[in-house]
Amino acid sequence: MGACFSTIKVSGSNSNNTNHNRKEPTKPQTRTATTKKQEVLHSHHQINKNVNNEAEKKLRVKEKQSSKAIPCGKRTDFGYDKDFDIRYTIGKLLGHGQFGYTYVATDKANGDRVAVKRIEKNKVLLLASFIIFDGQIYWFDGLKLDRVSIAMVLPIAVEDVKREVKILQELTGHENVVQFHNAFEDDSYVYIVMELCEGGELLDRILAKKDSRYTEKDAAVVVRQMLKVAAECHLHGLVHRDMKPENFLFKSTKEDSPLKATDFGLSDFIKPGESYFHHAEI
Numbered sequence: 001m002g003a004c005f006s007t008i009k010v011s012g013s014n015s016n017n018t019n020h021n022r023k024e025p026t027k028p029q030t031r032t033a034t035t036k037k038q039e040v041l042h043s044h045h046q047i048n049k050n051v052n053n054e055a056e057k058k059l060r061v062k063e064k065q066s067s068k069a070i071p072c073g074k075r076t077d078f079g080y081d082k083d084f085d086i087r088y089t090i091g092k093l094l095g096h097g098q099f100g101y102t103y104v105a106t107d108k109a110n111g112d113r114v115a116v117k118r119i120e121k122n123k124v125l126l127l128a129s130f131i132i133f134d135g136q137i138y139w140f141d142g143l144k145l146d147r148v149s150i151a152m153v154l155p156i157a158v159e160d161v162k163r164e165v166k167i168l169q170e171l172t173g174h175e176n177v178v179q180f181h182n183a184f185e186d187d188s189y190v191y192i193v194m195e196l197c198e199g200g201e202l203l204d205r206i207l208a209k210k211d212s213r214y215t216e217k218d219a220a221v222v223v224r225q226m227l228k229v230a231a232e233c234h235l236h237g238l239v240h241r242d243m244k245p246e247n248f249l250f251k252s253t254k255e256d257s258p259l260k261a262t263d264f265g266l267s268d269f270i271k272p273g274e275s276y277f278h279h280a281e282i
Contacts, residue, residue: 076121076158077185080165084184084191090116097265099123104196114181117192124158124190160265161190167264168194170236176225177232178249178262199250199257206245225259233267242266 091104091113100119107114168180179195199205202222206212214222226243233240240261247263 076124078158078162078183078190080183080185080190082184082186084186084193087184088114088116088191088193090118097263099265105193113196115178115194115196117194119161119190119192121185121188121190124161163268164264165192167238167267167269168192170238171232171264174229174232176229176259176261178260194262195251195260197249197251197260197262199252199254201246202248202250202259203245205250222259226261229261237270238267239270240264240267 087108088105089108091106094102094104094115096102100117102115102117105114105116106112165180165183168178171177172180178197181193181195184191184193206214226248230240230243242263242265243261247261249260249262250257251260
């Protein structure tokens with residue numbers, strides 16, 4: 001018994017609680033084993049809870065996206081006529097831009113030649129394909145874009161196509177704006193049918209002049225027509241934002257041919273309080 005007392009020394013103990021002192025070392029071991037078991041069980045429970053929470057979050061996000069998502073690309077129905085192939089035959093390529101190709105087409109009913117801008121639906125996305133956070137623009141993969149490069153990187157948006165068609169409808173009838181005929185679509189493309197201008201770009205005619213310049217008198221005739229387009233846009237609550245020689249075509253090759261504004265891809269309807277300045281690099 002003396003050996004036990006000398007080996008296991010407990011503060012405040014005496015000979016009357018000898019049995020208590022002998023059992024004391026085993027209690028912490030029992031509590032430790034129990035605690036470890038509880039910790040393991042708690043850990044497994046927490047892991048399962050976290051997994052379930054993550055799965056539930058993903059499911060909620062998926063449900064939220066599916067409920068609010070607007071179809072894009074080939075799934076988008078723009079609401080345009082679906083009988084383009086029945087009414088028109090596409091001919092030679094006239095040119096192309098960042099988002100579409102322009103062709104000569106023939107009206108099967110009367111043989112009239114028109115210009116058709118064809119936009120591939122696979123290149124059409126929603127504006128929701130990017131977000132603006134803390135004053136910066138982010139693509140869905142996290143790529144950060146500034147306000148200059150975004151117009152150069154992002155595909156054309158559904159709303160951009162619809163807005164361009166709406167603007168052409170608003171301005172059609174003006175003598176210096178290319179006339180809009182109709183808009184069509186099928187499973188793969190959107191077709192914008194317009195007046196055919198075969199006189200070439202204003203820029204080409206400038207460069208063809210002696211020393212690549214107009215006389216003041218000739219320049220006044222051209223600039224007056226361009227300003228008429230700007231004034232018509234403003235009367236309809238529009239800003240053009242891309243007035244340059246490349247975006248104006250002559251109706252014919254005649255020297256006195258009227259000038260026509262043809263590209264309204266960057267134009268927009270004016271909304272109070274918003275900025276409509278476009279950087280020179282765009």
